[in-house]
Amino acid sequence: MAIDVNTAINAYANANRIASGAAPATGAGTGTGFAKLLQQAGAGVVDALNKSEASSLQAVTGKADLAAVTEAITNAQVALQTVVAVRDRVIAAYQDIMKMPM
């Protein structure tokens, strides 16, 4: 079974789309498209972390419910873990390719 790099990249891109709640694309992806997706996922994580920080601050000043803070922090944690896992896999795949004898 022949698996080219584009197929793998496409699969990663689709995984990312599913993670961000969008429908997976069936068309062929490109390297730059995947980079863009990673960027978006990164922005999503930063956004989630900002939200969690904002609600933590509100909790300290007694304005937010503890449940709301926990929710924001849990969301941020899960988003960060997902992105880190995807990044690790991408780097591992890249290194596998680089280690291939020419």
Add this chain to the structure above:
Amino acid sequence: MELDKSFAVAFAGMSAQSERLKVIAENLANADSTAQTPDADPYKRKIVTFENVLDRSLGVETVRVANVKTIDEGFGRRYEPGHPAADATGYVKTPNVNSITELMDMREAQRSYEANLNIIDAAKSMLGRIIDLLHG
């Protein structure tokens, strides 16, 4: 992501149950609050009602407290002449709070809160497992 939605629903449930516990605490704390004059009513027991509400951004049914209703009947009577709220026959109206009922309600709120916490625990461990799988 579906598991994210379970978080939102469970956290909404926890907020609703905390509000319910707050009302129960008010009832219990005021179980002996009588009126100051004979023609006034003593503390009236409050109960919360819940309702489902559609969260359009997530597409899930969450819960919230619909309203806090005041029950203004079923007061007790205690013979205590000389009390500022005693009527001509010496009886004082006591609040319609039954401590046993409130304690039962409290236990139920506590268990519901714990059930929602368990949902969060389960969703979190499911997400953790799938992320572990992604790590390889």
